[in-house]
Amino acid sequence: MINITFPDNSIKSFENIPTGMDIAKSISEGFARNCVAMKINDLLLDLSGQIKEDTAISFITANDEEGLDILRHSSAHVMAEAVLNIYADARLTIGPVVEDGFYYDIDMAPISTDDLGTIEAEMKKIIKAKNTFQRKVVSKEEALDIFKDNPFKLEIINELDETQEISLYQNGKFIDLCRGPHIPHTGMIKGFKLLKISGAYWRADQTREQLQRLYGISFFDKKKLNQYIHMIEEARKRDHRKLGTRLDLYSFHDEAAGMPFFHAKGMDIWNALLDYWREEHKTAGYVETKTPVMLNRKLWEQSGHWENYRENMYTSVIDDEEYAIKPMNCPGGMLLYKTKSYSYRDLPLRAGEVGLVHRHELSGALSGLFRVRAFHQDDAHIFMTPDQIDNEVLGVLKLAQRIYSRFGLKFHLELSTRPKKSIGSDDQWKEATNGLKAALELYGQAYAINEGDGAFYGPKIDIHIKDALGRTWQCGTVQLDMALPERFDLTYKGQDNEKHRPIMIHRVIYGSLERFFGILVEHFAGKFPLWLAPVQAILLPINQDLTNYAETVKTELETFQIRCEVDKRSETLKKKIRDAQLNYIPLIITIGDKEKETQTLSVRTLDGKVRMGISTFDFIAPVSNHIKERLLDEAIF
RNA sequence: GCCCAUGUAGCUCAGUCGGUAGAGCGCUUCCUUGGUAAGGAAGAGGUUCACCAGUUCGAUUCUGGUCAUGGGCUCCA
Numbered sequence: 001m002i003n004i005t006f007p008d009n010s011i012k013s014f015e016n017i018p019t020g021m022d023i024a025k026s027i028s029e030g031f032a033r034n035c036v037a038m039k040i041n042d043l044l045l046d047l048s049g050q051i052k053e054d055t056a057i058s059f060i061t062a063n064d065e066e067g068l069d070i071l072r073h074s075s076a077h078v079m080a081e082a083v084l085n086i087y088a089d090a091r092l093t094i095g096p097v098v099e100d101g102f103y104y105d106i107d108m109a110p111i112s113t114d115d116l117g118t119i120e121a122e123m124k125k126i127i128k129a130k131n132t133f134q135r136k137v138v139s140k141e142e143a144l145d146i147f148k149d150n151p152f153k154l155e156i157i158n159e160l161d162e163t164q165e166i167s168l169y170q171n172g173k174f175i176d177l178c179r180g181p182h183i184p185h186t187g188m189i190k191g192f193k194l195l196k197i198s199g200a201y202w203r204a205d206q207t208r209e210q211l212q213r214l215y216g217i218s219f220f221d222k223k224k225l226n227q228y229i230h231m232i233e234e235a236r237k238r239d240h241r242k243l244g245t246r247l248d249l250y251s252f253h254d255e256a257a258g259m260p261f262f263h264a265k266g267m268d269i270w271n272a273l274l275d276y277w278r279e280e281h282k283t284a285g286y287v288e289t290k291t292p293v294m295l296n297r298k299l300w301e302q303s304g305h306w307e308n309y310r311e312n313m314y315t316s317v318i319d320d321e322e323y324a325i326k327p328m329n330c331p332g333g334m335l336l337y338k339t340k341s342y343s344y345r346d347l348p349l350r351a352g353e354v355g356l357v358h359r360h361e362l363s364g365a366l367s368g369l370f371r372v373r374a375f376h377q378d379d380a381h382i383f384m385t386p387d388q389i390d391n392e393v394l395g396v397l398k399l400a401q402r403i404y405s406r407f408g409l410k411f412h413l414e415l416s417t418r419p420k421k422s423i424g425s426d427d428q429w430k431e432a433t434n435g436l437k438a439a440l441e442l443y444g445q446a447y448a449i450n451e452g453d454g455a456f457y458g459p460k461i462d463i464h465i466k467d468a469l470g471r472t473w474q475c476g477t478v479q480l481d482m483a484l485p486e487r488f489d490l491t492y493k494g495q496d497n498e499k500h501r502p503i504m505i506h507r508v509i510y511g512s513l514e515r516f517f518g519i520l521v522e523h524f525a526g527k528f529p530l531w532l533a534p535v536q537a538i539l540l541p542i543n544q545d546l547t548n549y550a551e552t553v554k555t556e557l558e559t560f561q562i563r564c565e566v567d568k569r570s571e572t573l574k575k576k577i578r579d580a581q582l583n584y585i586p587l588i589i590t591i592g593d594k595e596k597e598t599q600t601l602s603v604r605t606l607d608g609k610v611r612m613g614i615s616t617f618d619f620i621a622p623v624s625n626h627i628k629e630r631l632l633d634e635a636i637f
Numbered sequence: 638g639c640c641c642a643u644g645u646a647g648c649u650c651a652g653u654c655g656g657u658a659g660a661g662c663g664c665u666u667c668c669u670u671g672g673u674a675a676g677g678a679a680g681a682g683g684u685u686c687a688c689c690a691g692u693u694c695g696a697u698u699c700u701g702g703u704c705a706u707g708g709g710c711u712c713c714a
Contacts, residue, residue, distance in 0.1 A: 093713095093714090094713050094714060095713090095714090096712060096713055096714090097712080098711095098712055099712075103712095105713095110641080143714095152714095153714075156713085156714045157714075159714090160714075164714095166714085167714090176714085177714050178714060179713095179714060196708070196709080197641090197708095197709090198640080198641070198708060198709035198710075199639090199640040199641055199709065199710075200640085200709070200710060201639080201640080201710070203713090204710065204711075206638090206639050206640085206710085210640065210641095213709075213710085215709090241706095241707095245648070246648080252705090252706080253705090254687070254688095254704065254705045254706085255705095257704085257705065257706090362638055362639095363638070363704095363705090364638065364639070364640090364709085364710080365638090366705095366706085367706095367707085540672095540673095542670095542671050542672065543670080543671060570666095570667090570668090570669085570670095571670090571675095571676090572669090572670050572671080572675090572676065573670085573671070573672060573673065574670090574672090574673060574674060574675075574676090575670095575674080575675060575676080576673095577672095577673050577674060578673090578674035578675060579674090579675090581674065582674085588673090590672060590673075592671075592672060593671090594672085595672095602672075602673090604673070608673095610672095610673065612672090
């Protein structure tokens with residue numbers, strides 16, 4: 001008799017030794033069909049596994065994230081089998097699940113994306129066969145024999161911990177070395193697609209064999225696959241590099257790799273972002289400062305950057321002195337702090353700086369506005385007493401929340417704690433980490449913990465935003481720093497008339513303005529809300545004779561800080577409207593004789609609605625209010 | 638930085654099996670249209686095809702290098 005305890009604490013008894021599948025079926029056939037694996041003592045196991053003693057069990061179903069990972073891992077096996085069916089001399093290495101699908105690294109002659117279709121067709125056959133995945137445990141000797149023709153697998157087997165059991169999985173004729181678990185049979189893969197091929201090195205080591213890495217994605221549900229494909233296509237359409245060119249926002253040039261050029265329209269958005277940032281920070285009690293872009297090497301030696309970050313820094317020699325272009329704003333901020341003496345009454349001191357920094361990123365890592373070599377950080381340093389940590393961190397989180405929600409961005413928080421290599425005492429770390437935790441508790445939103453992922457100088461909270469396509473981006477970060485105040489001997493005079501060491505926060509909200517800009521382009525798909533739109537209103541004279549009148553309307557609107565243009569081209573109205581639509585201009589105003597006579601405007605908004613005969617006043621009042629309030633989706637009229 | 642691919646007009650791209658290059662959009666001019674998604678015609682535009690070498694009678698085309706762009710280079714049997 002075997003007693004099985006379910007997550008709801010109910011217990012069921014089985015006469016004979018059941019497999020996971022037997023137990024699942026005892027709940028219902030339908031449930032069993034949806035089951036992928038089971039979890040016992042936090043271990044994921046195949047449903048075919050037998051349960052020989054009383055235990056608690058929970059099932060992983062197609063609805064669980066872990067279930068999806070298992071499906072994708074099994075998909076990698078199916079793909080590998082398909083590749084071997086077609087390319088008999090290919091040799092498999094490893095095939096893990098990644099964040100967005102799975103891949104398999106295979107030692108084979110290079111293939112192209114055109115070959116993916118053939119492999120997909122072969123995979124379909126395997127899936128249709130509904131082959132079961134059979135687990136088999138073998139000895140090391142057996143394993144070495146089975147994979148004697150595959151040096152990669154031999155290497156893996158030889159590296160395995162002696163205590164670890166070596167398992168094989170067989171589906172159909174295909175056998176692979178694998179820890180498992182796997183889905184019960186290949187037929188559960190309802191939707192899959194091979195995405196791309198790239199080169200990869202064995203063990204990510206450039207000196208080792210170059211392998212072909214085949215990427216794919218799979219789902220339990222064909223609909224989910226279609227949604228995914230749709231999302232990829234949508235993301236491609238929104239690519240900020242393409243939209244940036246089409247909307248005339250920014251450009252990149254060979255003469256300055258990784259250093260974007262912002263055009264006039266891009267600067268309209270940029271300035272709107274910064275105006276907003278300044279307004280919020282002023283309200284939140286920040287002052288704004290500015291420090292030089294280039295500073296003497298000695299400073300970087302003092303801050304520790306020279307030692308730790310040197311290969312990413314640009315340098316120059318001036319009057320025989322070595323200078324470095326700042327990759328971060330903090331050392332300059334230290335000098336600023338030291339220009340006077342502080343009382344505890346002066347703290348917390350919140351000093352913001354939109355600083356231009358340069359980092360020599362690897363050439364192959366550059367990508368549009370997302371990964372650049374020159375960018376602006378919306379930095380701020382907060383100097384405070386230890387007992388102010390929780391309140392100051394809370395303040396930053398609240399400020400971040402205000403700012404992100406302005407763009408309709410949701411976010412989640414992650415706390416990173418002390419890494420192995422770190423400076424400072426246990427007590428300092430404890431105090432700092434507890435301060436961050438206290439702030440997170442006060443803030444009240446659930447957060448994840450990344451154990452040991454903090455900076456060497458202090459723990460941090462990372463803020464990950466989620467865009468309109470559901471993609472996440474780490475933008476904001478709140479880092480506690482116990483090192484720099486020490487290195488620069490920062491002090492404040494306490495109530496006790498003794499010198500004390502302040503603690504400092506480094507924090508950003510946009511992160512890199514350039515990158516945040518790029519994220520916004522993709523988030524809004526180029527259709528910026530009114531307050532951010534570079535051209536907020538375009539005036540379309542019906543014929544050339546009305547151009548002058550349109551200019552006077554433009555001048556009037558501009559006195560109310562509405563960014564306007566007149567389309568002076570000799571084109572039909574239809575054409576002008578179409579072009580304005582394609583440029584995502586929120587307010588499209590046609591100017592004809594009727595409008596001129598009656599001193600009114602006919603306004604088309606991007607939703608396609610047209611309102612005729614609006615008086616200039618009735619136009620300006622709601623529009624400038626909408627802009628001033630920085631509204632997002634709300635209708636203007 | 639490494640691997641693969643790409644680099645032709647402002648944009649998107651075609652093309653030259655080696656004989657000094659084309660389309661559409663855009664731009665200019667003229668005509669036309671006159672109230673809600675692509676009007677017509679003509680014209681200009683490439684210092685000659687990212688840059689530098691090499692091979693060749695001759696290179697944008699072939700070879701090598703450089704630079705830039707794109708994808709990938711952490712996820713472990």
